[in-house]
Amino acid sequence: MTQVGVLGGSGTVGRIAVERLAGWEVGSLRVGGRDLDRAAEACTAATGVPAEPFRVDLDDDAALRDFCAGCDIVINCAGPSYRVLDRVARAALAGGAHYVDAAGDLVAIDALTAGGATGLDHHAAVFSAGLMPGLSGLLPRLLAVDGPLARLDVYVGGAAAIGPLSAVDALLTRGPRFGTALAAWRDGQIVPGALKPLRSVALPGFRDRVHAWPFLSTEMSRLAAELGVDELRNYTVYVTEAIPEALARAWADDEAALDAHVPAVVAAAGTDLAAAGPYYAMLFQTVPRDPAPGRARRLLLRTPDSYALSGVVAALTARELHEGTIPPGAHPASDVLSPSRTLTALRDDPLVTGVELS
Ligand SMILES: NC(=O)c1ccc[n+]([C@@H]2O[C@H](COP(=O)([O-])OP(=O)(O)OC[C@H]3O[C@@H](n4cnc5c(N)ncnc54)[C@H](OP(=O)(O)O)[C@@H]3O)[C@@H](O)[C@H]2O)c1
Structure with a gap:
């Protein structure tokens, strides 16, 4: 066995x-x-x-x-x-x-x-x-099976409790081996500073209005290169700005003091949960290079617990x-x-x- x-x-x-x-x-x-x-x-x-x-x-x-x-x-x-x-x-x-x-x-x-x-x-x-990384890099491939994509937009997020251990990982998710904030993928390369945060936007599958922060992860750059996508935009979605603010405060601080910011990240996730209740969505939207009738352009997956x-x-x-x-x-x-x-x-x-x- x-x-x-x-x-x-x-x-x-x-x-x-x-x-x-x-x-x-x-x-x-x-x-x-x-x-x-x-x-x-x-x-x-x-x-x-x-x-x-x-x-x-x-x-x-x-x-x-x-x-x-x-x-x-x-x-x-x-x-x-x-x-x-x-x-x-x-x-x-x-x-x-x-x-x-x-x-x-x-x-x-x-x-x-x-x-x-x-x-x-x-x-x-x-x-x-x-989920992310993981499903975020896997599921968009389903939208590329019928031909190349001109554009892929990825929105992943929602509200979930973050424990202290996972909060450390959230705080460590920075640097070139993880990705580039505000960057997009265009014509085979990473374009820094190409995108701005989308504040208070309505997105299919997400509750109420949300905030979407551009982050071109290495997972997404690899995917874009592999699929030959002309442009890829990847956003992490938050129901309030509490988590990005907590992360920004931590990253502005001394690297050695990172662990001291864990309670703030845990509390920020609690703020989101209180605001929206537990839910998570993964939304992938595409523009095919050669649109054919009947071709799938959007994949949405929802879960109460990421x-x-x-x-x-x-x-x-x-x-x-x-x-x-x-x-x-x-x-x-x-x-x-x-x-x-x-x-x-x-x-x-x-x-x-x-x-x-x-
Ligand atoms: N890819 C994704 O989308 C994704 C999503 C969520 C989480 N994660 C990752 O998954 C991991 C787990 O997250 P979680 O929220 O489930 O954490 P968690 O609830 O704190 O659970 C951690 C588990 O690991 C054990 N553990 C902790 N330190 C250990 C050690 N030194 N030796 C042996 N066992 C140890 C804990 O048991 P004891 O305390 O009894 O040792 C517990 O069973 C994190 O690294 C997180 O970043 C990935």
Whole structure:
């Protein structure tokens, strides 16, 4: 029987990954974290398959090695991801397992591949298996299957609780390996300062008026280059300006003081939740280069919980590894998941409250 280890399986993202893997009967589960009681509680949701709680601190080499031992697939939902980088991936590969990370991004892939990781000849390490990055780089491909795009506009956001650990990741999401604020992609290159924040705009799928902040992530630049899109605009959508203001204050401060801004980011997410209630939307709008009648131009996906849905994506990625559809090597999830299979799976998931392809 396949053995899947979910590190951080008692967290917001990891809990749902555990639930879905159990429901799909991918294999027996090992749920890891520092607090054994929380891990044991997460195991109780895994009905139908054997699930064992496992005490492990990812900063402890021996404990991490023991956690990975015997696993066929290790999923990492612990963090902060941009501090963990390739640490868990290396342990998983050294133990002979495939690896899935709900986050990680190109910085983690760089760290893993630059250091010459062993195990990638025979096993896969799949990063950014969440919503953003993740689905944000995967789903727009569905709108490009019938021909090239002149324009792709991406709006992802809403209101969600952000825990302290994820707040650290939000604060660390800056610098050229993550992306460029206010930039657009035009004619094969990044154009800095091309866009302005859209304040108080109405967008399909988003509640009331929202604020859309341009951020050309590296995920979007890669996608634009791969699809040959003439112009790509990528926006992170907020229901109030509390989060961008909290991030701006932190980034104006001394780098060493970053962690002191975590409570402000957590509180700002609380402000958004109070204003709009929990919801999240991913909106992709296109202008095809050669418009043909009947061609889909817009994809909209809605969920009440972006963190939980990231857990679903991580679990789906593990299921694909289990089914052997992902080749060995280090990849972003959007490069190796099938957009159509993934959307089909998401349509059936209770955490997806709407999918419109029109
Ligand atoms: N791609 C996306 O769209 C996306 C979306 C949401 C979140 N994420 C990422 O997913 C990750 C998890 O976020 P979350 O909100 O679910 O966090 P969370 O609720 O705080 O859960 C963290 C989990 O990791 C465990 N953990 C924390 N530190 C650990 C350590 N040193 N050793 C072992 N286990 C540890 C925690 O258990 P213990 O405290 O018991 O150790 C818990 O199970 C973050 O890196 C976040 O950035 C990605």
